Amino acid sequence: MNPLYFLLSCLVGVGLLVGLARLLLFIVEVQGQSMMPTLLHGDRVLALRFWPGRWLRRGQIVVTHYLDTRQTRQPDALSEQKYIKRITGLPGDTMTVEMPPLPLSQKAAANERPQPRTWRVPPGHYFVQGDSWGLDSRLLGPLPFCALRGVVIMKLKRRGEHTNQSAPLEIPKPTKPEQS
Template sequence: MWYLVILSAVIAGGLAVARRRLVIVQVTGPSMLPVYRSGDRVLIRRVAGSRLRRGQVVVFESALEGRWRTGPLSAPKDSKWLIKRVAALPGDPVPPEVTHAVNAPEGALVPEGRLVVIGDGPASADSRNWGYLPADRVLGVVVRRLSPAEGSGVSS
């Protein structure tokens, strides 16, 4: 009988950790076509911006009225979230299509604490429009697509 109590505690602890580390969000908009479509639900693993790699798809908190927030991230249900692909990390060359948005000369490097993110689709507002993404605004990386369904929205 005691093993059932221990097993229940382990399962409960595992679920609590998973709830803190994993988030499900729904994609809205066309900027990540053809990989992610409006209505797709995606599983996000929370990760610090400093642990990202080029090519990963990330969900991040959008700027408010053109200004990035500082401090802790909002709760997933309390903010507008965006989804894009990481194109450059700190220390990487700024992609040529982004240099005008960040006012950088050709060959400049992405500064520490900043990322370049770009949508996969042809209609995407991203670093080409608004410049660097502060790495501390990243909620996490997409782990996998789930079936389309109702959920909290993430604009693409």
């Protein structure tokens, strides 16, 4: 075999693999604290871009963005930013969630804790929550599958960290929400 032909074949093969990996995978850096303690601000995760909706399950960590489902305004920073959350509800589930505590300035006016809110997850939607309080479905409601950007498959080493391996994410056993 001609060495030049072999080298060219290897380069083409590597190029195809890199292109395929860039098409299927992407890296997201965690911004904020809503996924603590699972993911910390500055952690990086590897996500798979294409994931059929029927393969989603409770407990999976996903990369999503928020859509203005009313479509009454132009896309803004909220709809363009990627969010990392955990799936807690799938189509047909009824989710009763505690609402986040009110800021101190509103507590005096409200004089009470917010009441739990109940959501019914419609077909073609999913319910996401952070492991800590943050912007998620508890405030915005169920998200359509088209808002899903990817499924997190592993946590990567932090920059400057010198361990020998990346850590697969621990996914807790799914819990069944109320059914109605």
